Amino acid sequence: MQYDLKRLGRDLADLVGKENAFTDRPTAMAYAKDTMPWDVEAHHVPYAVVRPADSREVSAVLRYANQRAIPVHTHGSGTSLVGLGRPKTNAIVLDTGRMQKLEIFPERGYFEVEAGMHIGKLRKALAPHKALLPIFPGSEPVATIGGSVAVNTSAHAVDASLCKPGDYVLGLEVVLASGEILNTGTESTRKPAGIEATKFLVGSEGLLCVITKIRMRLIPLPRMANIVAYFSSTEEILDTVMAMYREGIPTPLFFEYLDEKSAPVGFSAVGLDPPQGAVAMMSMHSATAAGCEARAQVFLDFLKRQKPLEAEIVADAARWGKIWSSRAEAGNYVYRLGSTFGSEITPRVDRLKEAFAEARQIILNLDSVKGNEFYSFGHIGAPTIHAYAFIPSKEIPNAVKKAVTLEVREKTEALNIKYGGCGGEWGLTAQRAGFLGKKYGPAYTAFLTGLKKTFDPNNILNRGNLEGWL
Numbered sequence: 001m002q003y004d005l006k007r008l009g010r011d012l013a014d015l016v017g018k019e020n021a022f023t024d025r026p027t028a029m030a031y032a033k034d035t036m037p038w039d040v041e042a043h044h045v046p047y048a049v050v051r052p053a054d055s056r057e058v059s060a061v062l063r064y065a066n067q068r069a070i071p072v073h074t075h076g077s078g079t080s081l082v083g084l085g086r087p088k089t090n091a092i093v094l095d096t097g098r099m100q101k102l103e104i105f106p107e108r109g110y111f112e113v114e115a116g117m118h119i120g121k122l123r124k125a126l127a128p129h130k131a132l133l134p135i136f137p138g139s140e141p142v143a144t145i146g147g148s149v150a151v152n153t154s155a156h157a158v159d160a161s162l163c164k165p166g167d168y169v170l171g172l173e174v175v176l177a178s179g180e181i182l183n184t185g186t187e188s189t190r191k192p193a194g195i196e197a198t199k200f201l202v203g204s205e206g207l208l209c210v211i212t213k214i215r216m217r218l219i220p221l222p223r224m225a226n227i228v229a230y231f232s233s234t235e236e237i238l239d240t241v242m243a244m245y246r247e248g249i250p251t252p253l254f255f256e257y258l259d260e261k262s263a264p265v266g267f268s269a270v271g272l273d274p275p276q277g278a279v280a281m282m283s284m285h286s287a288t289a290a291g292c293e294a295r296a297q298v299f300l301d302f303l304k305r306q307k308p309l310e311a312e313i314v315a316d317a318a319r320w321g322k323i324w325s326s327r328a329e330a331g332n333y334v335y336r337l338g339s340t341f342g343s344e345i346t347p348r349v350d351r352l353k354e355a356f357a358e359a360r361q362i363i364l365n366l367d368s369v370k371g372n373e374f375y376s377f378g379h380i381g382a383p384t385i386h387a388y389a390f391i392p393s394k395e396i397p398n399a400v401k402k403a404v405t406l407e408v409r410e411k412t413e414a415l416n417i418k419y420g421g422c423g424g425e426w427g428l429t430a431q432r433a434g435f436l437g438k439k440y441g442p443a444y445t446a447f448l449t450g451l452k453k454t455f456d457p458n459n460i461l462n463r464g465n466l467e468g469w470l
């Protein structure tokens with residue numbers, strides 16, 4: 001449907017102020033682009049972008065759009081890795097970036113934050129209160145708290161070790177598609193038992209509501225002890241993860257790895273000698289230094305039983321800083337020096353090694369591209385296999401980028417079906433909507449569609465993501 005853009009712009013300016021409503025092409029193009037590797041197409045480009053100040057303005061925009069059945073796409077920072085961040089149909093993009101208010105209430109045991117604050121900024125603000133924010137995406141400097149709660153992602157092995165962020169969300173302020181403002185949850189640190197709206201809305205990926213404010217527990221900041229282990233092969237790290245779960249060894253908060261190809265890249269980038277084989281790095285948490293030391297020793301003893309080339313507790317903070325950042329640097333290398341097509345496989349833990357072997361074969365034998373390389377690094381302790389197809393060039397035709405993305409997505413999601421996983425990060429619709437249908441069947445799809453219809457009868461919120469449009 002075509003809209004009178006001048007009129008739309010004027011109406012939206014009345015709702016959020018003219019300095020916060022845009023219909024110009026350059027702004028629209030900036031919000032059409034996200035981390036999806038292929039170029040923007042005409043249907044991605046928004047009609048307008050609004051930057052509301054608070055829930056009242058969000059409510060006014062949604063009420064306006066809902067009455068006219070105009071799609072609205074919620075934008076946190078647009079860093080989604082499965083295409084959630086790009087509008088799938090011409091829409092009003094609602095950018096939460098101006099909603100930044102934070103109130104910390106130590107005496108109540110929680111903080112309240114508006115959706116648009118960046119994770120990195122929030123973590124800094126919580127530091128004087130010795131509070132842990134249990135959300136650690138690699139995009140932390142720019143990803144928003146609203147986007148992260150909307151996806152319910154913790155990253156690393158945090159959910160295996162602590163919980164998902166949603167488990168610490170006490171309540172939400174959200175705006176429904178109708179424009180109604182809903183407050184959920186409790187001001188107590190005791191979460192409600194039974195049927196309660198917060199748990200439906202956390203992780204709802206902008207399909208059911210716009211989250212405007214989050215009330216979250218202040219989690220006491222733990223101490224950390226760090227361990228590095230060098231193995232002759234990635235397979236030995238996979239064996240170690242499987243043994244950790246089998247033997248009931250306490251899971252580290254962070255348990256990352258670099259495979260044989262990534263390890264020399266990452267280590268060289270931070271000025272460390274390239275290691276032989278693959279590297280695992282782990283952080284153990286506890287309330288006290290003595291607790292950390294004891295936990296780290298238990299883990300080190302366990303690691304040594306797995307026969308690594310070498311394993312040690314790293315007490316020197318500067319050295320640990322280098323080892324830890326080698327993981328991000330390996331990522332930067334593959335992202336910057338070529339084209340990277342990622343995947344996320346979360347197999348049943350006893351089948352981790354089988355799933356990894358199959359993922360490697362899939363990536364090395366793609367139909368849509370030949371001669372690509374295989375890299376793997378990331379949150380193995382969770383367990384998560386991030387299997388990357390790396391093409392050492394950025395000069396790839398758009399059609400090939402799209403074909404490789406979709407082939408990698410489809411074939412690696414088939415591994416999630418085969419090996420029992422369902423994506424621990426990044427969210428489950430947009431590029432992953434087809435996977436949900438295949439894994440759970442039509443009754444599940446109908447259930448989600450019905451839920452969406454109840455909250456959003458005109459399907460204005462993030463239209464296309466549940467449908468799997470590209």
Ligand SMILES: Cc1cc2nc3c(=O)[nH]c(=O)nc-3n(C[C@H](O)[C@H](O)[C@H](O)COP(=O)(O)OP(=O)(O)OC[C@H]3O[C@@H](n4cnc5c(N)ncnc54)[C@H](O)[C@@H]3O)c2cc1C
Nearest residue numbers: 076077078079080137138139144146147153206211425426
């Ligand atoms: C380098 C890099 C590393 C990353 N590392 C990780 C990682 O380790 N783990 C991981 O899980 N992800 C990771 N990501 C993906 C992404 O950064 C996270 O999922 C992040 O939480 C998304 O936040 P965002 O603010 O960018 O949300 P967006 O991408 O803007 O939005 C994500 C989804 O949430 C919806 N949404 C956003 N804000 C709201 C709101 N206020 N109310 C309702 N819906 C909303 C959007 O409509 C969209 O559907 C990474 C991305 C990059 C680029």
